[in-house]
Amino acid sequence: MYEYKYVQATLGGFFKEANHREIINEHAKQGWRLVQVLPMYYNSHGKPMEYEIIFERKIDE
Structure with a gap:
């Protein structure tokens, strides 16, 4: 079985930097x-x- 995680990321713009790689x-x-x-x-x-x-990761059962 797996657990899932959902994370928001931005592409950046004039006032924001892209943060997908760090995430x-x-x-x-x-x-x-x-x-x-x-x-x-x-x-x-x-x-x-x-x-x-x-993202997903396996749950040990």
């Missing part, structure tokens, strides 16, 4: 495996602005 690296160190990245919110030009990163 992925930090969770990998904790034993989480990247499953999928989903765009969540789009700007008026159709460009994704925020993503949800989905």
Whole structure:
């Protein structure tokens, strides 16, 4: 069986830096495996602005 974790990430912009690499690296160190990245919110030009990163890790039963 697996447990899942959902984390918000941004692509950055004028006032924000992209933070996806730090999120992925930090969770990998904790034993989480990247499953999928989903765009969540789009700007008026159709460009994704925020993503949800989905991680999983095995639960010992």
